[in-house]
Amino acid sequence: MAVYSYSKLETFKSCPLRYKFTYIDRIKRPGEGIEAFMGKRIHEVLEKLYADLQYKKQNSLNELLADYESRWKANWHDNVNIKKEGLTQDNYFEMGRECIRAYYERYQPFNQAITLGLERKVVFFLDPEKRFQMVGYIDRLDQRPDGTYEIHDYKSSNTCPEQTDLDADEQLALYQIALKQAFTDAKDVELVWHYLVFDKEFRSKRTPEQLEDIKRTTIETIMQIEAAKEFEPSESSLCDWCDYPDLCPRRKHFYIIESLPMNEYANETGYTLVNKLAELEDKKKALVKEIDGEIVKIKEALIAYAKAEGVDVIRGATKKAKVKIEEVEKYPYAGTPERKELEALLASAGCLEDVMKASLDLGKLAKAVKSNIWSPELIAHVKKFAVRETECSVTLSKLSERDLILDEEMSY
Ligand code: SF4
Incomplete structure (x- = not known):
């Protein structure tokens, strides 16, 4: 039977291919991100703090910071990746140090509750038939003097969540399900997150209904994974x-280009083809813009010609241009104060519905004004919102057969 963890399920939800590389193909990569490296060191130090407290030994802050430094140095390796530009190992080291200092000062003398477990492994089922099994690790499990259990999680992320994010979080809620299976007295359970970078503590509780919902949706995700082809x-x-950019069809080419020296990737086939296509697309855009500009000028010239010659159809070799010059009444645009005033006027007269689609329909409004369906006073009032404008248009069409017959007749 496959056993699932919260992070395994989250990997599938965020990217099924990454899930496959990690959990099905089990492709191991030597590197690790510095964020994960720093997080591990902080977790180790806080674990030591509470483990020693169980033996009634309270480390001083300086002792813990020295422990952090020696763990950092002992574990550092060449494959720790720093992706954020402009940051160094020292920046992350100091960030982690500050997390420990702030945590220590906030909670010392650490007597808020009794520690029941550190990095405690929990294995539990989501269904009574025991078909869906999960595993997880609780950073710290506490019990308060009033009997309430607390599931603590240390986060070294540099994104501060909102309370609503944590009220919807499923990881610690899943651990609460585990806890209820392991401890019969785990009636009151509080979920506690320590966002160490911000020196912030968040708390949340789950109802039995919410826990049932999480079980159901988690089972659905597992079934989705098991059915995936x-x-x-x-x-x-x-x-x-992601550890697999070199294997992923979406990122592989980026990986290839980034790993080639400048003089080599500039000649790489895919790279040059994309550049050529982009160049042609840009040329096309510029050309279309230029032609559009010329069309506008010619239309303006045709309108001027039509006015000067008193014609409204102008004949060419194979096509003719129809020039339309008309006075139109323009009503105010949506979003303007005048438009709001007009809508309010129609609404107060009980006529807004006559001219509505999803919003006020200006075509319907013009028709309503023309066909006099409303009182003369209302129409006069509505008309005050209209501004008269001259609208010109030029449309091109093929010469009709009749135009061509006339042509032939003329040539006789
Ligand atoms: S690089 Fe590819 S495999 Fe990795 S997370 Fe992104 S899309 Fe998924």
Whole structure:
């Protein structure tokens, strides 16, 4: 039976292909992001803090910071990746140090509750038939003097969540399900997140109904994974932290180009083809813009010609241009104060519905004004909102057969 973890399910939800590389193909990559590296060191130090407290030994802040430094140095390796430009190992080291300092000062002497477990492994089922099994690790499990259990999670993310995000979070809620299976007295459970970078603590609770809902949706995700035949890539900001850009069809070419020296990638086939296509697309756009500009000028000239010669159809070799010059009444645009005033007037007269589609329909309004369906006073009032404008248009059409017959007759 496959066993699932919260992070395994989240990987599938965010990118099925990454899930396949990680959990089905089990492709191991030597590197790790510095954010994960820093997070691990902080977790280790806080674990030590509470483990020693169980033996009634309270480390001083300086002792813990020294422990952090020695763990950092002992674990550092050449494959720790720093993706954010302009940041160095020292920046992350200091950030982690500050997280520990702030946490220590906030919670010392750490006597808020009794620690029941550190990095405690929980294995639990989502269904009574025990078909869907999950595993997880609780950073710290506490019990308060009033009997309430607390599931603590340390986060070293540099994005501060909102309370609503955590009220909807499923990871600790799943651990609450585990807790209820392991401890019969786990009636009151509080979920506690420590966002260390911001020195912020968040708390949340789940109702039995919410826990049932989480069980159901988690089972649905597992069933989706087990039924999956194709594992499609799904791009997101998480791609920056993905270990498989060299295998992913969406990112592989980026990876190839980024790993080639400038003089080589400039000649790479895909790279040059895309550049050529982009160049042609740009040329096409510029050309279309230029031609559109010329069309506008010619239409203006045709309108001027039609006015000067007193014609409204102008004949060419194979086509004719119809020039329409008309006075139209323009009503105010949506969003303007005048438009709001007009709508209010129609609404107060009980006539707004006559001229509505999804919003006020100006075509319907013009018709209503012309056909006098409203009182003369209302029509006069509505007309005050209209501005008279001259509208000109030029439309081109093929010469008709009749135009061509006339042509022939003329030539006799
Ligand atoms: S690079 Fe992005 S899309 Fe490709 S496998 Fe990784 S996460 Fe998925």
